Amino acid sequence: MxxxxxxxxxxxxxxxxxxxxxxxxxxxxxxxxxxxxxxxxxxxxxxxxxxxxxxxxxxxxxxxxxxxxxxxxxxxxxxTFDLSHVKPLFSTTRLAVNTSLVIWIWGCLGLAYPLYNGFVTLYLTNAGAAFGDTSLNTTYRNYAIFSIMGIPGSLIACLLVEWRSSWAVGGRKFAMAISTLLSGLFLFLFTTAKTEAAILGWNCATSLVENAMYGVLYAYTPEVFPGPHRGTGDGLASCFNRVCGLMAPIIKIYAGANNASAPIFVSASLFVVASISMLLLPIETAGKAAM
Incomplete structure (x- = not known):
């Protein structure tokens, strides 16, 4: 890099x-x-x-x-701190709903992402015990494989964003919602895997659609805020994302103390909630001039 x-x-x-x-x-x-x-x-x-x-x-x-x-x-x-760049983000009902949902979505993903990615190596190590292989080499080999498999997801996101004429059924919102929903679905299926190959396969699929989701979300978020206040909107969403991320270790300690799958289940549920929230966004930015 x-x-x-x-x-x-x-x-x-x-x-x-x-x-x-x-x-x-x-x-x-x-x-x-x-x-x-x-x-x-x-x-x-x-x-x-x-x-x-x-x-x-x-x-x-x-x-x-x-x-x-x-x-x-x-x-x-x-x-010179004031709320002059915050108030315009909520100046109309439509904009207020969209801004609130965007911040909420980033918060859900801020908690879901580290719950999965931050603790998946522990889950893989525990899962490896069922197959008689708990070595760090195998755990991190698998982690490296599905991380690499996430790279095409960014390319898919690029196609979804730029080739919007082929995706007129839903634009940015549709692309985000589908990839986010698939992220949650693949995570649920990941916890049902009974073989090492299945674990690796579901992780690769999850990594692919997660990267696609983030690729579109990063394009949509700045576009949906009014130009003069875009930095403030991005900052609020990012801040809530990080604050929610701080809760991931707490959930892991209490929910996953005796169940390695618990953080994965919570993460998958949050992805589904975020997907539904994306469909409720009132503003679509595909094929439109920036605000």
Whole structure:
């Protein structure tokens, strides 16, 4: 991933960050790079940028980011904290329902995902005892196999998102709901496996559809929030996702103390709940301009 990050994708620094640090020339260079990648002509210069800022905010705005330390940036952010970017996410009934459901879905998945992926190696070790093979080599060999099998899931998600004309029956919501439902179904079937081959097969299937689910969900989530408040919406969903994830070890301790399958059952149930919630989302983003 390090090689891909620096030598294949050539990811650029955020122009917003560079401008906040007073590095206008570097920010403009990033924008020119983005323009070249998208085959768009761009004539913007650093002087043009400064002139636009002065015209909009006044001369003092040009120097406001010069030499600003990280602590100063954090301090300014805290002193200007308000709910101006939260309220618009709930400005209409339709948007409020959609925002609440998106946050709820991320919370369900935030708990379901670590319950399965975080403790599956323990389950595999216990399951291996039934076949006389409890070695770490076998456990992590199987874990590596179904992790690799998840890679095509990301490609499937890409097809579901980009080839929307072929999936007009439901768009993003349909693709998310089906892949999430299959994730829960395969997890339930996984706990019924009686052979090592069956365990490996159900895990591979689960990993495939899970990656497809997340691929579409990551595309849908930013699209469904209004542009100026998209970062706030994403942040709320991510925060709830992480908070719910903290509960996974607690459930494992109390629900799975004497039953290695318990965390898997809970995870599968949460995937099903998330799938139903996805079908209830009132906003579809496939084939539509961003909000």
């Amino acid at each position: 390090f090689i891909f990050r620096y030598f294949v994708f050539n990811m650029q620094e955020s122009p917003k960050y560079l401008i906040a640090k007073g590095r206008d020339e570097e920010a403009v260079a990033v924008l020119h790079h983005v323009a070249r990648v998208n085959k768009v002509a761009l004539t913007l210069t650093a002087d043009d940028l400064r002139k636009a800022v002065v015209a909009e905010l006044g001369p003092q705005a040009v120097d406001s980011g010069q030499g600003k330390s990280n602590w100063q940036a954090v301090k300014e952010g805290l002193t």
